[in-house]
Amino acid sequence: MSEAVRYERVGDVAVLAVNNPPVNALGHAVRAGLQEGIERAEKEGARAVLIYGEGRTFPAGADIREFGKPPQPPHLPELCNRIESSPLLVVSSIHGTALGGGLEVALSTHYRIAVPSAKVGLPEVHLGILPGAGGTQRLPRVAGTEKAIEMITTGRHVGAKEALEAGIIDRIEDGDPREIGLAYANELLEQGAPRRPVSEMPAPAPADFDAIYNATLKKGRGQLSPAVAVRAVQAASELPFDEGLRRERELFMELMNSDQREGLIHAFFAERAVGKLPELEGVSPRPVNKLGVIGGGTMGAGIATAALLSGLPVVLLEMSDEAAQAAKARIAGNLQGALKRGKISQEQFEQLTEKALTLTTSYDDLADVDLVIEAVFEDMDVKKKVFAQLDAVCKPGAVLASNTSYLNIDEIAATTSRPQDVIGLHFFSPAHVMKLLEIVVGDKTAPDVVATGFALGKRLGKVSVRAGVCDGFIGNRILATYRTAADHMILDGATPYQIDEALEAFGFAMGPFAVSDLAGLDIGWAVRKRKRAEGMDPRARDSTYADKLCEAGHFGQKTGKGFYDYSDGPRNRKPNPEVMPLIEADRAAQGITPREFTDEEIVRRYMAAMVNEAAKVVGEGIARRPLDVDVTLLYGYGFPRYRGGPMKWADMQGLPGLLADIQEWAKEDDYFWQPAPLLEQLVAEGKTFDDLNKEKS
Known part of the structure; x- marks a missing residue:
């Protein structure tokens, strides 16, 4: 057996535990281990097989280390077909995330149980491809045409409750995934439950696939993968299962060979590489437990909102009490959006607006903040005055940041007695929504201040990019x-x-x-x-x-x-x-x-x-x-x-x-x-x- 999949026999059930940290990605060793485990269970006379993931998740998808390399057999489509065709009763127990190939493996099993916090999805369209191991053929058979198209074309992650309602999973139960999976498998055996291959279920209902294709293409502003995925689901509706699989594979290979797939894969890896800088290796960021924001206009309010949502208390400075109250109203309006979307509760909303947010008109109240961001008018003289006052009141070691879009950070830093503590943090409006953060490094900015900028960006959920000083930065x-x-x-x-x-x-x-x-x-x-x-x-x-x-x-x-x-x-x-x-x-x-x-x-x-x-x-x-x-x-x-x-x-x-x-x-x-x-x-x-x-x- 492969070391990435541990085989265990518990009574009539063969247990296959995927062990490929950190996310149990479906690399070659995992695929080989699952196939070997199924074959061994059949030879040894087991009556059922349980597949689950050790650690924090069920297999969460493909192994990104294999991207761009020729895949080694067993390929995922063949593995999924082999699991589904087993004469044994095969159960998957899902926790964490079952995404992409992980959900395709789960759909190839005959029954699926999940913990309440589990999420499933087929996000392949974000990489310029479509599910290529039966996902576009099996998901519509369990969830229906409309739900399958929505999930596949958006790549959205679906929670366990929604997945249960859609028929993607069969049961939700809290507990250890191994234990609840074993109990479920034994219960099915005791009930004499039949094998239930998704491939043998009725084809999903037809739809106006041409209209859906055109609407999807328009919504994606020319991105092909979501629209092509509609054609794959159409094959599930109109063709026998085996022919649908072949059509899925044809469409998958068309997308694999497209410039769009190359572009999206590049974007995927670039986002992961952008924060990896040699200058920050071994450099620890300064602690940031309290944030100051100067200016409560659209940008300042957005920055404050992002900080509050990340759990940071904020001191917001404005020029007058009226301006401060207007800033609070903007922040509350931003947080209302999070409340409506279910990101925060009413209790959290009140805590953020009434306790975590402090309004002031005095620079003295910034004396104990760890990092302060000015978001005032884009004028060099105005910003210099702000930084002169910050230099006078902020504690030693506090990071002084400017949200300038164009202006020279070195010139701003020169107005202070501590240019090593000055950095540019250029947010994009609306700051609580836009993902980009340009971290502008001056000539004298200390390495641990740069590291602090990146740590703050990560805490706020931003994609941070290092920039040098010039007019407009990058x-x-x-x-x-x-x-x-x-x-x-x-x-x-x-x-x-x-x-x-x-x-x-x-x-x-x-x-x-x-x-x-x-x-x-x-x-x-x-x-x-x-x-x-x-x-x-x-x-x-x-x-x-x-x-x-x-x-x-x-x-x-x-x-x-x-x-x-x-x-x-x-x-x-x-x-x-x-x-x-x-x-x-x-x-x-x-x-x-x-x-x-x-x-x-x-x-x-x-x-x-x-x-x-x-x-x-x-x-x-x-x-x-x-x-x-x-x-x-x-x-x-x-x-x-x-x-x-x-x-x-x-x-x-x-x-x-x-x-x-x-x-x-x-x-x-x-x-x-x-x-x-x-x-x-x-x-x-x-x-x-x-x-x-x-x-x-």
Whole structure:
């Protein structure tokens, strides 16, 4: 027997205990051990088999260490069919999570029992594939077509109670999974319960699969795996079981060989690698048991909400009692959302808002916090004043953090007597919802302060990315460049609406002009005015149409008009008729004759600008690795996850072709289209961005 599966005989029941910590992943040793265990039980005359997981969970899915490698037999589909075809009565006892292949193994057994806290699901679509070991054929037979499609296309984890109601499991019982499983198996034997292979159950009910496919494709903004999974469930409804399995396998292999699967797998591993930094090995974070937040606007309230939900008490500083009460109302509104979703109870809501949250108008009340985050207006003079006061009142060793989106952390830190304690923690709005946290490391930031930033990010449930100091750090610096590329295309003949449509068809949740409306056009206006005041390079192209919109009081959704008119609500946007005359006037003033753009050219230029600036960011060390850029754009900027991130997209497109396009466009504008030295180097050496990820991992 494989060491990953322990065989034990208890009376008439052969017990197969999966022991492959930490999550009993279905690696080769586990698959081989389960098959050997079934065969041994049959040879030794057992009447039933119990499969359960030792440790904290039932097999939780595939072994990620085998991703990208040829699988060794027994393959999971064959194992599941072998379990189901056993003449013995096979029971699975589920605790922890039975996900992906783990649920497929459970569905191949004849009866299923679970503890109340167990969760099941088929999340393969998040990796760009579909369940490939019978999940799309067996789940619809036990749960019905509608439930199976919902679970498979969303990848949602389902709790034991819901799974019982859906027919996925047969019983819920509290206790040790081995003991409740054994009792259930013996009870079934005593009752003379028959084998109950799911494959022999009636086919699930038919549905309007074409309509469901189209709706799923639209909802996924072009992601293929959920929609293709609908076709696999359709096979369960329309074909005999064995033919359905073959169709599932065909569709599985189509997705396995797709760029989307490659992009999603890259995103999966990049998220896990992004927080692993050599500089933090052996460095312990400072303890953080109490948090200070300065400023209770949308961002400050969101940060405070995230901290409260993580169990951290918060002291929130505002300029007046009225402002403090308004901040409390924002935080309470955020927490009401968590209450409605069942994330917290009414008692917890009251505890968080009345006890864990302290309001103040005095800096002295921040004297005992371990870490303080300022979230005040994006103005260097304002932030310097805040940090001077923090330096005066905060205890030694307290971490002083700025939530600045663009400003120089080193300049802020220089206003204090302890620049080693200063760090940038750039949250994304709404801060209690958005997953990305840019951790901006200054020249003098101490390693244990960096470690503290990452520890806080983990506690708040964020995906944290290390960034160096420059205007805009990783995300906003790159954003400024690809947004400028869009502005240039506007001057040259495209419309904001065509650009938004082309990029939303590419997979972005929103195009850049719709995003600007959501964020507030006044933010970009302030940045443009600051950069002009600092002195723009005379070679840089500039435009005035967005400034004119702001001068007219049109700041986007918050004022009802921006590039779009929101008089019918945010979901029913329509072009603002005032925009195109402003653009045409700008073109005329600059002597530009507009030309046509195809959607393909729009996407190519936009993405090339993004990748080129990202290559500069990596080349300068602002981002340590290309994957840091990918994670930043995926989690903070709505980049379509199934494309893996801009650097992965560039690798799949081919770096030589992208560089050639950039060099061609440089003939029109050699200031904006300056090829990144790193991009030129990689092309010259025949390397990819992913090669850099591997070198620096």
